[in-house]
Amino acid sequence: MIDSFCSFTRAPKETAKLYIDKYLALDIAVDAYYTNPNEFAQTSSKRAEQDRNAKLSALYEKYKAEDPQEENIALNGTIKLCTDLGVDPQDVVLLALAYELNSSEMCVWEKKGWMDGWRNLGCDSIESMKVALQQIRQKLGSDATYFNAVYAKTFAFGLAANQRHLALDMALGFWQLLIPHALAGGALAHEDEDGMDEDGKERGWTDEYTDWWFEFLQEKGLKGITRDIWSQLPVFIRSIDTKFQNYNEDDSWPTVIDEFVERAKSKLAT
Numbered sequence: 001m002i003d004s005f006c007s008f009t010r011a012p013k014e015t016a017k018l019y020i021d022k023y024l025a026l027d028i029a030v031d032a033y034y035t036n037p038n039e040f041a042q043t044s045s046k047r048a049e050q051d052r053n054a055k056l057s058a059l060y061e062k063y064k065a066e067d068p069q070e071e072n073i074a075l076n077g078t079i080k081l082c083t084d085l086g087v088d089p090q091d092v093v094l095l096a097l098a099y100e101l102n103s104s105e106m107c108v109w110e111k112k113g114w115m116d117g118w119r120n121l122g123c124d125s126i127e128s129m130k131v132a133l134q135q136i137r138q139k140l141g142s143d144a145t146y147f148n149a150v151y152a153k154t155f156a157f158g159l160a161a162n163q164r165h166l167a168l169d170m171a172l173g174f175w176q177l178l179i180p181h182a183l184a185g186g187a188l189a190h191e192d193e194d195g196m197d198e199d200g201k202e203r204g205w206t207d208e209y210t211d212w213w214f215e216f217l218q219e220k221g222l223k224g225i226t227r228d229i230w231s232q233l234p235v236f237i238r239s240i241d242t243k244f245q246n247y248n249e250d251d252s253w254p255t256v257i258d259e260f261v262e263r264a265k266s267k268l269a270t
Contacts, residue, residue, distance in 0.1 A: 011037075056114065074108055091177075092177040095174070095178065102116070142187055144238075168222050171225040190241070204238070236257055
């Protein structure tokens with residue numbers, strides 16, 4: 001009877017079963033469908049949501065089981081997850097995923113964030129997660145607004161307990177992932193004073209300047225990066241010209257950026 005219902009209405013079998021179960025007779029069920037094809041739409045949607053939640057919960061428990069003493073998915077579970085997703089644990093996309101799943105610390109994934117985050121991304125299987133990772137990786141590199149959101153989350157994500165500054169080695173590690181990716185994709189592309197792209201007329205910041213920035217911080221011996229330095233760096237990168245000529249030290253930049261510009265100008269002059 002279900003096949004006949006589907007043949008008449010071209011409705012999926014799940015919908016056919018709902019109408020047949022309620023109306024019992026094929027002709028009455030078909031008439032009811034044509035009269036109100038959305039009668040069971042809410043029921044179908046609820047079942048689909050329950051099915052998705054069950055799949056996500058099962059996946060969560062699978063990876064949580066890799067660290068049986070932990071309350072959440074932890075280090076071993078993260079490594080297993082990365083293996084199944086086909087991504088390196090050091091891939092920049094994991095910073096975007098931490099933002100999407102609202103992770104509070106590295107290699108830890110709380111269940112609520114896992115469920116809410118993957119649902120928002122439309123995922124309930126490893127295959128759909130792989131597709132979502134490709135999408136957010138591209139978005140992280142090309143969408144300045146999205147990059148800013150992930151970048152801001154990364155600072156809090158990387159802080160040690162009760163610390164206000166991000167350890168220098170941690171900051172450098174994050175920057176090594178984020179800056180080249182956003183430069184290549186355009187999320188950190190040069191902007192003029194009106195916030196518009198220069199359309200290739202001015203390259204602005206380059207990968208070489210990223211190396212200079214790292215060398216400068218290491219030579220300076222900073223132990224940590226403040227939230228102000230962290231948040232102002234992308235603004236600085238987008239605004240600066242290739243020769244650092246448009247830099248205005250009166251614009252309330254962090255002192256460390258003022259000092260870096262002096263170093264960069266000196267290197268360019270030699």
